[in-house]
Amino acid sequence: MREPETGQPDDAGMHDTGEHDREYGLRGIVMIERVFEWILWNSRFVVILAVVSSMLGMLILFALAAEGMFHLAWEYIQITLFGVPSAADFHVEAVGLIISAIDDFLLGTVLLIFALGMYELFISKIDIAENDANANNILLIHSLDDLKDRLVKVVLMILVVAFFKNVLHVTFDNPLNILYMGGGILMVSLATYFSHKSGQKH
Secondary structure, eight states, X not given: OOOOOOOOOOHHHHHHHHHHHHHHHHHHHHHHHHHHHHHHHHGGGGXXXXXHHHHHHHHHHHHHHHXXXXXXXXXXXXXXXXXXXXXXXXXXXXXXXHXXXXXXXXXXXXXXXXXXXXXXXXXXXXXXXXXXTTOOGGGOOOSHHHHHHHHHHHHHHHHHHHHHHHHTTOOOSSHHHHHHHHHHHHHHHHHXXXXXXXXXXX
């Protein structure tokens, strides 16, 4: 008499189960990869913190520089119109304050260019600037090289202004001071010249 079958494993069923498990595992890996790439791509929006902070810094510098200029203008009005006695070195002090204000305005401009560049490079193009005929090329950033070139030029201007600000306090009681000042002016002139030549190439 024939013995009943005792349930031998089905090779085809085990093969299908293994394929299903592998397919399920691959789907899980693909899903994790997509989620990670989504997080990685959208992490660029953290740059908004740098953009907003730069804009705040720019506004603060502009406000401080403008406040200093208004105070200087009011002091000048008091001296010339109301006969308020002035300090003996008022002229030198006024020139120093004006140069300091220019320095602050330039540094604020650096922050503005940096904010615009970071936004355009990492977040989105500024359509209103792209379509505006009055938009200066210095405010349109298309690559990291564009951002670097514009920042370098403005930073060079800041260094030039800072140099002449310090020149105001140089005394010429020593011949070496005159020589150092001449060498400094020569270096500034060369830096400005090469920056201009570099801008012409681009």
